[in-house]
Amino acid sequence: MSPPAPSLRALGHRLHDVVVRIRRVTDSPVLVHLARAGLLAYGVMHLLIAFLALRMALGLRGADADQTGALLTVAAGPGGRLLLIAIGLGMLSLALWQAAEVLLWWHGLLDPAHRVRTAVVCAKCLAKGAVYGFLGLTALLFALGLEYEADERLRDLTEDTLLIPGGALLVGTAAAGVVAVGLYTFVRGCTGGFMRDIDLPAAPDRWEPVIEVAGRIGYLAKGIAFALVGVLLWRAATSADVSTATGLDGAMTAIAGVGAGPWLLGGIAAGFAAFGGYALARARYPDRDPSS
Template sequence: MHSAIEQARGVTDHPVLTHLARVGLIAYGAVHLLIAFLAARMALGLQGADADQTGALQTVGAGPGGRVLLWAIGLGLLCLGLWQAGEVLLWWRGLLHPAHRRRTALVCAKCLAKGGVYAFLGTTALLFALGLEYEADERLPALTDDALRIPGGTAAVCLVAAGVVAVGLYTLVRGFTGGFMRDVDLPAAPDRWEPVIEGIGRIGYVAKGIAFGLVGVLLWRAATSADVTDATGLDGALTAIARVHAGPWLLAGIALGFAAFGIYALARARYPDRDPSS
């Protein structure tokens, strides 16, 4: 078992996979920059693709060489997911020791969760490259409606909503505390750039935390009121923000935050570190 895991680590630690993961981080940053662009258009009252991940991928696909770019984004993000999840192979021994089991389990869960997010977005990009497009804000209400019709469906949707809110709060905490800097190889980054990366990252994480928290709140409302029109993704959450009195200004702030997160992801691609517990 130890030998097999060491061989697997050799694959996930290979320089080629690390470089491909950097491509994935660049793609991840570019997607967030596109979301920021679409949110800014929404703030200006302009029509366009949904201001979420699927809208960003549709925008890429509609551009010159869009199909090739979607393949590159998808494969890069899948490699990024494998690279991130591969960190579990470094920490798994802690599960064998009762004193370190709980902390190690949390670290491994974070590695796998982050790897899963990258892999999901990469798979979505590949589906778009194959022409199998969909809009998240159209599918989510239908999925929620189906879930509410089965026994225990309301509790299940509430549980998912609570999980989304928890992710939003976790993202906010990382933004306020600067915990995201653990994902940057600080020794490799020039000292003069560290405060810049941290400042941009804080803005990006706070904006994402607020947006995801609102998605969870709307999903909770859909479950408790049985009105699936409240079940919406990121674009629907931004649309809800746009309806309030100061909506355009709030949307502009969210767009700035997502742009900041995109720039942070590009900086992380230059100085990547996948260790969530360092």
């Protein structure tokens, strides 16, 4: 006679033990240091975007004022390929470290009273991990010489999507999602919830106000920029004019094209620089609390 099947409770305990062991791996000092290197690269990337946006505000064109432009700037410098590999590995480690926070919250999905909130928190963990992972893979592709410009890739993708049945709806949905991300980022800058990503007990008290101000300015600037990307993508969906489908660099160009554009773009550049400073502070005092 075969032994009775293990109870659901026993299976739950076993699964919990496995998750705890995996989480211990993601909490290892080695991965934490690699994740901090990823946060450092993330901060430097925003400082480079700020520099490229400032050049645009001054009427000087160079690499696109976006993530790919920042990576191309790194690639063109001394030891560019090695730096891109370091950035890529650091960002992928950061992605793993951030996404692994799901392992702390997953059990809440089994509790009907906390299921919705837990799902939102886990979605935030995975979304952050996906962003970091995408940037890490992009850096590694650039290190291999497989370079591209984000604006051109987005226009090509938008054009291909508009050619299929229901394509305009798909592009419009994506645009609404980008606008929502921009608004969320802007609201996070208003509320200061981003400070939960800083290990405040480890940070000196005198630096907390500086970090908070930098984070607020940075999140507000990023929120405005990303919301504008969504608006431009929405225009492409409603007008079938793919020239308006553009990424961050296109949004910067659109800002520069209005009457007070150079001043506004200078402000956005300052905001991205502030966010870069905030990211550097987070690299020094990292936390991955996604509950904000």
